[in-house]
Amino acid sequence: MTESAATRPRPGFPRLLPASRFDPHHDHGFRSDLKVVAAPVAAVLGPMEPPILPRTTEKTASLGNRARRDTMPRMELSRRINELAESATLKLTARAARMQGEGIDVVAMTAGEPDFDTPQHVKQAAIDAILRGETKYPKPASGLPKLKSAVCEYLHARQNLLYRPEQVIVTCGAKLAINKALQVLLNPGDEVLIPVPYWVSYPELVKLAGGTPVFVESDERNDFKLTVEQLAAAITPKTKALLYCSPSNPCGFTYHPEETRALIETVVDRGVVVISDEIYDRLLFGDQQTLCPAAVSPQAYAHTITINGGSKVFAMTGWRIGYAAGPAHVIAAMAKLQSQGTSGAAPFIQLAFAEGLRDDRGEIERMRLDFERRGRHMHQRLTAIPGITCIKPSGAYYLFPNVSGVFKKMKVADCDALAERLLVEAHVAVVPGSAFGSKQHVRMSFATSLAQIDKALDRLEAFLK
Ligand SMILES: Cc1ncc(COP(=O)(O)O)c(C=O)c1O
Numbered sequence: 028m029t030e031s032a033a034t035r036p037r038p039g040f041p042r043l044l045p046a047s048r049f050d051p052h053h054d055h056g057f058r059s060d061l062k063v064v065a066a067p068v069a070a071v072l073g074p075m076e077p078p079i080l081p082r083t084t085e086k087t088a089s090l091g092n093r094a095r096r097d098t099m100p101r102m103e104l105s106r107r108i109n110e111l112a113e114s115a116t117l118k119l120t121a122r123a124a125r126m127q128g129e130g131i132d133v134v135a136m137t138a139g140e141p142d143f144d145t146p147q148h149v150k151q152a153a154i155d156a157i158l159r160g161e162t163k164y165p166k167p168a169s170g171l172p173k174l175k176s177a178v179c180e181y182l183h184a185r186q187n188l189l190y191r192p193e194q195v196i197v198t199c200g201a202k203l204a205i206n207k208a209l210q211v212l213l214n215p216g217d218e219v220l221i222p223v224p225y226w227v228s229y230p231e232l233v234k235l236a237g238g239t240p241v242f243v244e245s246d247e248r249n250d251f252k253l254t255v256e257q258l259a260a261a262i263t264p265k266t267k268a269l270l271y272c273s274p275s276n277p278c279g280f281t282y283h284p285e286e287t288r289a290l291i292e293t294v295v296d297r298g299v300v301v302i303s304d305e306i307y308d309r310l311l312f313g314d315q316q317t318l319c320p321a322a323v324s325p326q327a328y329a330h331t332i333t334i335n336g337g338s339k340v341f342a343m344t345g346w347r348i349g350y351a352a353g354p355a356h357v358i359a360a361m362a363k364l365q366s367q368g369t370s371g372a373a374p375f376i377q378l379a380f381a382e383g384l385r386d387d388r389g390e391i392e393r394m395r396l397d398f399e400r401r402g403r404h405m406h407q408r409l410t411a412i413p414g415i416t417c418i419k420p421s422g423a424y425y426l427f428p429n430v431s432g433v434f435k436k437m438k439v440a441d442c443d444a445l446a447e448r449l450l451v452e453a454h455v456a457v458v459p460g461s462a463f464g465s466k467q468h469v470r471m472s473f474a475t476s477l478a479q480i481d482k483a484l485d486r487l488e489a490f491l492k
Contacts, residue, residue, distance in 0.1 A: 111235065115227050115462030116470075123456035134483040135456040136471040139276060139425070141342040143397075146383060146390040149341065153379035161378060165371035169362035170197025170350070177381040178350050182333070185308070186319040190352045196361045199372045201306045201336035201349035202228060204361075207368075208302050208332045208351055209236035209268075211360040217267035220294075222253050223464040224427065226276045226304070238267065242464060247429060250418045251278040252286060255293050262293075268300040271320060274307040274422025277463045277470040279402070281311060281422035284318035291320045295330040303333050306349075307423040309340045309391050312399045315421045321352075329354060339423075340391055341383045348372055348380045398424045401473040401480055408484045409471075412491060424474045427460065431467040433491055441466040453490040455483045 116137060123135035165171055175192035182188040198204040209232055213219070218241045219233045230240040243261045245251045258269075271290070274281040282290070291301060303320040311317060321331040336349025351361060365371060402420045410417050414432030430445055439445045446459040446469055460468030473480060 116458050133454045136483050137456045137458050140344045141474045143342040143394050145342050149379045149383040152382035153375045156375035156378040161374045165374045168366045168371040171377045174377040174381040177384040181384045186322045193355050195352045196358045198349045199347040199369050201334050204334045204349045204351040206232050207361040213238040218265045220269040227462045229270050250280045255289050266299050269294050270302050272304040277425050278427045279420030279423050279425045281315050287318045288323050291323045291327050295327045301331040305335045306339050311422045337380045346376050348376050405473045405480050426471045427468050429467050442469050453486045455486050
């Protein structure tokens, strides 16, 4: 294909794709930006050759402006981003919200987001900090001393873990803390063990950091909990890290302290790093106990990066606040990366989170009790439906029912097709298990009111009748 002046790369400028490769669905934002940048771009590049318009058909003529925009050349994206999957949960939550915006009464069981409001005293702390003028760059970029100290106190109070402030980094959410940990630890080809089912973002975050995800299958009959044998068999000389998540998203299980001890000793004995995602740490049900991997032994402490944040337990999803605690040299490397990235989290948000960590005023327990009630109720109703089985949740706020028993009756091949029919025909949004590594399950969140849960289950029962 010959290159036109418009698509030929010029020194210092990215290659522009010919019009034929323009994808109107993915380039929506870019198109509107073009209006704004067209004049300055023309001034730098010189006049652009007019793009070759595709032959006008009745359809394109009726589309008017859109057809004209579809002929614009577009920038070529990196392989790295083209290979990245979009978060299935965020995508489905957005789709359900779009349908609701169109006036369709969709019950969304997709979101990993508490329906509770952020505690009032946490909000007030942010407002006070803003009014005091705490609105400049956070200093240092790795996190305000006040929040780092609050994190150290929190980890000590919860698990008797001793961290110094220089062993803590504050990030814009726990997802970013995991991202940064992987970025500073992995070299190309390094393997990261990911127990299946997994949280949607783990494989993508590993790939983004140049690593290779290695999926370790669990057994549903063991509540999806890994055994020492399963874990040990997956370790190779290339294994760098284990992504450990308890309480689990999407399964809702929580490892007992003795199970944690056995699994963590298995990996740290072989020099494998543990990235311990503890974002649901306080959402435990019944008499469930937990043990942080870092608290297993001195060796485990030296091999663990503990991840947590405000999103789930403090109902602070929109504030984007999280942290990592671990060996000082790893945290320093993450801080270096952050200094070239976000430059840290907003100071008034950090101060509000510090307030919540120091004294939650009983709000967390109130929310936890409600989650527990909802989970128990939803589990009872769900498992009464013929063809559906589900492990009992012991933490977090998800059920991960096995729905393969209804595939035949509903004339669907897998959970993707079932979730699609459920959304379109019954107006109940669930996340297909394929996003988490299983074609036989769907994930349903109970971070929503009992009324919504009952509405979803009424519809599900009627749909599966
Ligand atoms: C297991 C797990 N880890 C991390 C996160 C991300 O948390 P944050 O909102 O702090 O980025 C989520 C959010 O859904 C999650 O489920």
